[in-house]
Amino acid sequence: xxxxxxxxxxxxxxxxxxxxxxxxxxxxxxxxxxxxxxxxxxxxxxxxxxxxxxxxxxxxxxxxxxxxxxxxxxxxxxxxxxxxxxxxxxxxxxxxxxxxxxxxxxxxxxxxxxxxxxxxxxxxxxxxxxxxxxxxxxxxxxxxxxxxxxxxxxxxxxxxxxxxxxxxxxxxxxxxxxxxxxxxxxxxxxxxxxxxxxxxxxxxxxxxxxxxxxxxxxxxxxxxxxxxxxxxxxxxxxxxxxxxxxxxxxxxxxxxxxxxxxxxxxxxxxxxxxxxxxxxxxxxxxxxxxxxxxxxxxxxxxxxxxxxxxxxxxxxxxxxxxxxxxxxxxxxxxxxxxxxxxxxxxxxxxxxxxxxxxxxxxxxxxxxxxxxxxxxxxxxxxxxxxxxxxxxxxxxxxxxxxxxxxxxxxxxxxxxxxxxxxxxxxxxxxxxxxxxxxxxxxxxxxxxxxxxxxxxxxxxxxxxxxxxxxxx
Amino acid sequence: xxxxxxxxxxxxxxxxxxxxxxxxxxxxxxxxxxxxxxxxxxxxxxxxxxxxxxxxxxxxxxxxxxxxxxxxxxxxxxxxxxxxxxxxxxxxxxxxxxxxxxxxxxxxxxxxxxxxxxxxxxxxxxxxxxxxxxxxxxxxxxxxxxxxxxxxxxxxxxxxxxxxxxxxxxxxxxxxxxxxxxxxxxxxxxxxxxxxxxxxxxxxxxxxxxxxxxxxxxxxxxxxxxxxxxxxxxxxxxxxxxxxxxxxxxxxxxxxxxxxxxxxxxxxxxxxxxxxxxxxxxxxxxxxxxxxxxxxxxxxxxxxxxxxxxxxxxxxxxxxxxxxxxxxxxxxxxxxxxxxxxxxxxxxxxxxxxxxxxxxxxxxxxxxxxxxxxxxxxxxxxxxxxxxxxxxxxxxxxxxxxxxxxxxxxxxxxxxxxxxxxxxxxxxxxxxxxxxxxxxxxxxxxxxxxxxxxxxxxxxxxxxxxxxxxxx
Numbered sequence: 001x002x003x004x005x006x007x008x009x010x011x012x013x014x015x016x017x018x019x020x021x022x023x024x025x026x027x028x029x030x031x032x033x034x035x036x037x038x039x040x041x042x043x044x045x046x047x048x049x050x051x052x053x054x055x056x057x058x059x060x061x062x063x064x065x066x067x068x069x070x071x072x073x074x075x076x077x078x079x080x081x082x083x084x085x086x087x088x089x090x091x092x093x094x095x096x097x098x099x100x101x102x103x104x105x106x107x108x109x110x111x112x113x114x115x116x117x118x119x120x121x122x123x124x125x126x127x128x129x130x131x132x133x134x135x136x137x138x139x140x141x142x143x144x145x146x147x148x149x150x151x152x153x154x155x156x157x158x159x160x161x162x163x164x165x166x167x168x169x170x171x172x173x174x175x176x177x178x179x180x181x182x183x184x185x186x187x188x189x190x191x192x193x194x195x196x197x198x199x200x201x202x203x204x205x206x207x208x209x210x211x212x213x214x215x216x217x218x219x220x221x222x223x224x225x226x227x228x229x230x231x232x233x234x235x236x237x238x239x240x241x242x243x244x245x246x247x248x249x250x251x252x253x254x255x256x257x258x259x260x261x262x263x264x265x266x267x268x269x270x271x272x273x274x275x276x277x278x279x280x281x282x283x284x285x286x287x288x289x290x291x292x293x294x295x296x297x298x299x300x301x302x303x304x305x306x307x308x309x310x311x312x313x314x315x316x317x318x319x320x321x322x323x324x325x326x327x328x329x330x331x332x333x334x335x336x337x338x339x340x341x342x343x344x345x346x347x348x349x350x351x352x353x354x355x356x357x358x359x360x361x362x363x364x365x366x367x368x369x370x371x372x373x374x375x376x377x378x379x380x381x382x383x384x385x386x387x388x389x390x391x392x393x394x395x396x397x398x399x400x401x402x403x404x405x406x407x408x409x410x411x412x413x414x415x416x417x418x419x420x421x422x423x424x425x426x427x428x429x430x431x432x433x434x435x436x437x438x439x440x441x442x443x444x445x446x447x448x449x450x451x452x453x454x455x456x457x458x459x460x461x462x463x464x465x466x467x468x469x470x471x472x
Numbered sequence: 473x474x475x476x477x478x479x480x481x482x483x484x485x486x487x488x489x490x491x492x493x494x495x496x497x498x499x500x501x502x503x504x505x506x507x508x509x510x511x512x513x514x515x516x517x518x519x520x521x522x523x524x525x526x527x528x529x530x531x532x533x534x535x536x537x538x539x540x541x542x543x544x545x546x547x548x549x550x551x552x553x554x555x556x557x558x559x560x561x562x563x564x565x566x567x568x569x570x571x572x573x574x575x576x577x578x579x580x581x582x583x584x585x586x587x588x589x590x591x592x593x594x595x596x597x598x599x600x601x602x603x604x605x606x607x608x609x610x611x612x613x614x615x616x617x618x619x620x621x622x623x624x625x626x627x628x629x630x631x632x633x634x635x636x637x638x639x640x641x642x643x644x645x646x647x648x649x650x651x652x653x654x655x656x657x658x659x660x661x662x663x664x665x666x667x668x669x670x671x672x673x674x675x676x677x678x679x680x681x682x683x684x685x686x687x688x689x690x691x692x693x694x695x696x697x698x699x700x701x702x703x704x705x706x707x708x709x710x711x712x713x714x715x716x717x718x719x720x721x722x723x724x725x726x727x728x729x730x731x732x733x734x735x736x737x738x739x740x741x742x743x744x745x746x747x748x749x750x751x752x753x754x755x756x757x758x759x760x761x762x763x764x765x766x767x768x769x770x771x772x773x774x775x776x777x778x779x780x781x782x783x784x785x786x787x788x789x790x791x792x793x794x795x796x797x798x799x800x801x802x803x804x805x806x807x808x809x810x811x812x813x814x815x816x817x818x819x820x821x822x823x824x825x826x827x828x829x830x831x832x833x834x835x836x837x838x839x840x841x842x843x844x845x846x847x848x849x850x851x852x853x854x855x856x857x858x859x860x861x862x863x864x865x866x867x868x869x870x871x872x873x874x875x876x877x878x879x880x881x882x883x884x885x886x887x888x889x890x891x892x893x894x895x896x897x898x899x900x901x902x903x904x905x906x907x908x909x910x911x912x913x914x915x916x917x918x919x920x921x922x923x924x925x926x927x928x929x930x931x932x933x934x935x936x937x938x939x940x941x942x943x944x
Contacts, residue, residue, distance in 0.1 A: 297807070297810035311802065312799065312801045316802065331788075339786065342767050375876070375877070376876045376918075404922065450874075
């Protein structure tokens with residue numbers, strides 16, 4: 001039996017402001033028309049059935065990810081979810097997946113892959129996975145190594161040693177494993193020709209990785225054992241939260257004596273930050289990547305990602321500009337790692353620009369805050385056909401709804417009626433109400449909220465299609 | 473008699489995106505809390521009464537400028553307006569002012585000044601004007617020269633010659649006058665020590681400048697003579713529009729034999745573009761000017777002007793970033809003149825970002841377009857206390873009004889009623905209506921427009937407090 005474990009719990013800070021904590025990098029369309037996570041799943045089409053795929057993510061993200069995956073094709077509801085009470089980096093996440101699969105079969109092959117990398121050549125990727133499975137079955141931890149083209153200091157490096165005997169294709173024993181070297185060291189690695197970037201994709205037997213965790217991270221092993229014997233989810237939360245934040249690379253791979261590396265060339269990039277798009281996307285004659293509503297005058301080697309608003313750029317060199325409705329990033333490519341400081345500053349100041357977008361995706365559609373002011377808030381709300389919001393009450397605000405397109409079915413107190421484009425209705429404070437789209441096209445309304453308190457948490461849900469009623 | 477003529481017809485392209493054609497540079501608060509035009513008028517307080525001030529501007533801008541000047545203090549309604557049918561640069565504009573003043577008194581002294589420059593030292597400025605008046609009365613064209621501190625190639629240079637005899641203070645005859653030299657020439661000017669920047673401020677007798685125009689721009693003189701004898705405004709428009717676009721510097725000053733220069737040090741900058749703020753505004757330790765909602769990480773010598781939206785800047789060097797709700801500029805300081813190309817591109821593409829702001833100032837208040845979509849538009853409308861919109865009809869849209877704050881008096885067909893915060897009303901297509909603020913605090917409403925056509929020109933005004941009813 002073969003299983004794929006996709007790690008999808010990351011916050012994707014380095015792709016701020018498009019990536020936000022509640023809608024992180026793996027869920028956004030950085031490359032092409034699908035999110036990185038959806039691409040990661042599609043990349044397995046024809047390789048193995050959906051019920052062999054497990055997604056590890058945080059409880060917080062899991063509902064949005066489930067809805068995010070809808071429409072990807074048949075069998076999506078067969079994908080398993082392994083939920084972390086909180087993010088604790090890849091060693092605990094992979095450990096949690098391992099004990100889950102261990103219950104199914106300790107002999108199962110476990111393929112681990114990130115959800116937010118780029119892999120352009122699916123055919124080559126699947127072929128390398130097949131090779132990896134064959135050698136993992138012989139009792140190795142298998143890594144996939146990317147031939148480096150520059151002395152990148154943000155990656156882990158793998159030094160290949162002897163060739164694996166009896167392998168029809170190139171597979172090497174790993175001699176050395178080194179996370180994030182300094183520039184001079186990275187340069188000597190490139191010069192030597194025997195080093196590969198660690199792609200973060202791994203294959204091993206479930207029983208094998210369990211044993212390696214036991215050897216190298218015994219505290220984690222003990223915690224996982226306890227978790228696997230638990231019934232009570234509160235204790236699970238406590239144990240998991242107490243785990244050290246540590247990556248599988250630092251915690252296990254670097255220390256293992258049992259590693260193989262398969263040199264791979266499937267158009268990989270870890271998309272570490274905005275500057276990494278240069279490796280993957282086509283650039284114009286001047287070396288620019290320009291997407292969206294842009295007027296550029298003579299910029300060079302710059303990446304500008306705009307949305308609706310006009311971005312005018314003049315004479316930029318090696319810059320990144322990324323615009324969203326509520327936050328704009330302007331950075332030199334060289335200093336792009338400063339995004340971390342920006343996000344920390346936002347966090348410290350109790351702001352929201354690193355957490356949520358102005359347009360918030362919901363299972364039933366989305367809403368966009370057009371303006372917030374003293375005692376009022378204006379939203380555009382879009383409901384998918386046949387979707388409905390929860391039956392709800394607000395205790396501090398009334399709402400005016402003006403229908404822009406589609407047809408609204410409104411529950412207001414004991415009344416039920418329909419509202420058409422160019423008509424409106426009014427929901428007084430404390431009146432129970434529900435908005436529904438009974439039609440076949442999206443319903444768009446403008447909602448004007450008035451009240452002493454117009455924040456999202458003023459909501460009491462009486463009935464919900466999406467199981468969001470909190471039970472104490 | 474002494475008159476001041478303030479030139480206020482410019483488009484201020486170089487301060488885009490904050491400056492827009494309908495609300496240009498002279499009307500915005502680039503320095504401090506008053507617009508440059510309002511500062512230009514205040515700078516004359518105590519120097520001469522308001523009824524000696526004339527503003528030359530285009531017909532298009534004049535109504536907005538009149539309203540823009542309200543609240544500046546007593547006597548504002550005594551400021552005269554001289555209206556150009558269209559912009560034709562400073563030679564025709566000054567000529568038009570000269571023939572206007574010539575009818576009052578050919579012997580009058582005429583002080584000409586731009587409306588969009590910075591002058592930080594009002595006392596020194598007024599003293600230099602008094603000196604200028606004294607020597608202009610002796611029959612000279614008087615210019616004010618600024619000691620240059622760098623080889624700027626965008627300015628005009630004045631080479632001083634012999635000292636004017638019998639003058640108690642430093643006044644020189646002008647030996648040479650040169651517009652916009654190349655860099656090498658500018659450097660030799662600085663080295664020689666006898667060159668001054670042309671501040672664009674002039675003093676002369678009305679009869680004297682008329683004579684100089686007659687000598688150096690005879691076609692303009694003939695046109696102005698015709699205009700001064702006219703009654704019919706249509707012919708005026710035709711003649712004025714036919715004038716060549718030429719500055720007073722190129723057309724008259726450079727050729728005149730009768731020039732004086734008064735060396736001046738009153739904290740002047742022509743605020744030629746965003747990079748010029750460096751000369752005038754205080755910079756932080758790293759040489760940055762940071763205004764508004766900004767998180768900056770390690771930028772240097774950069775100017776960032778933000779508004780509500782967050783602008784995060786990382787590692788910028790010698791950059792300018794200016795954000796507005798519908799357009800953001802990101803430019804190297806060195807290449808900032810490329811703004812001209814941006815504005816030309818907008819113009820060619822039939823776009824609006826160079827013409828109007830998302831918030832449009834009106835005599836009665838303002839409106840902000842929060843969102844435009846297919847068949848709808850959402851606006852926040854703010855009415856000053858006691859203000860009212862015109863009695864009007866829209867033939868292609870209906871309007872929902874939700875009151876956010878203040879009290880609205882609504883005329884709807886034959887009804888008149890009041891709408892309070894948290895209440896709404898609906899104006900069907902083709903129904904005559906009027907919105908008024910009868911109260912003492914601003915009235916804010918959210919207007920949701922629905923219809924096949926939701927542009928501003930679908931308006932038929934039946935009655936208007938602001939004389940905006942078009943007569944054919």
